[in-house]
Amino acid sequence: MSADAHETLILPPPLRRVLPAARWERVNVGESGAGVWRSQRFVVKVQARDGLQFPSTLQQERERLRWLAGRVPVPRVVGYELEAGLEYLALTRVPGLDASHPDVLFHPERLVNLLARALRELHALPLRECPFNMSLPVVLARARERVAAGVVDESDFDDERQGRTAVSVFNELARTRPAHEDLVVTHGDACLPNFIVNGEFIDGLIDVGRAGIADRHADLALTHRSLGRNLSPDSAEGFLDLYGREYVDPDRLAYYRLLDELF
Structure with a gap:
């Protein structure tokens, strides 16, 4: 059931x-x-x-x-x-609207600023206090299990990967795995519906079952993609500007978007 x-x-x-x-x-x-x-x-x-x-x-x-x-x-x-x-x-229940709601998207500059601020605050939490490890050794092992069990929904892949198999995606992840992880405390599924906006603030982070220590790009990649889909590429790039371009690696953004296909 x-x-x-x-x-x-x-x-x-x-x-x-x-x-x-x-x-x-x-x-x-x-x-x-x-x-x-x-x-x-x-x-x-x-x-x-x-x-x-x-x-x-x-x-x-x-x-x-x-x-x-x-x-x-x-x-x-x-x-x-x-x-x-x-x-x-x-x-x-957290009062407010999720960040994908039309009323929230109607104010793109405010939303982009709120998201950048929320992730900077989350990513600034002390690593030594976080008991949840979601780094690549853990998550790739989990992805391998899901691929082997046949539970990955290949029909839900992003447009550029339609027609590919979960096995081919996992093999690419293994082949192109970054040599270094910029570890912070991450949300784990930082798409717009998982931020609750109430007025001038983000009053709630929800669906945090994958939160833990991981590369900051695990969050940046999904927020960037979600903003591009719900608003515009310019808004997505503006989010990265406000978060801090010095922390952003385009190759790792692409890697973590690819990794998300298996979850």
Whole structure:
């Protein structure tokens, strides 16, 4: 049974005891792999406990949210349950709109500035305090497992890689692996829907199940690509300018866009 097997949210008893009765609305924005429902005050994510099918488990997301709390703006964990092969993660709902919403995109200069600032703040967190390793040795091993298991969606590859196989993408990643990683604390899936904008601030980073220590380009590549798709190439380049061109390597941007194809 998967999170998509039903359109109605059925909470396990422990979560029913901590969440107030509410009208739950299904959310279809984003590509986290989980089913997502929200009420006025809370969000519940549901997915099958299948470590290969999805890029991360909800248990991993819970651990990262707890560590990030107080360091950067993230939802508060209300509860976590595992029942009948499904994971349930209950969170507080962050007020605002995700950064891909038309009302947010209507102010491109403000959005680009907010994203650059949010990632600079996240990437400035002390590495020694972060317990989550998402560097290339870890992530490439994970990618190899997913390719071998046949769970990579090749039809979802970017346009320039349509028609290629997951095996060929992985082989290219292994062949062109950077010799050096510029390690920081990263979001791990820094696309526009995963930033919640509230007025003049980013009030929440969401879908942080892949957060951890990695090359800063793992985030820069996805934000840059997401801005290019949702706004314009000029906005994407402006984001890199505001973040700091001295930190940007175009070859590594391309590498991490390629790596994302396998997740």
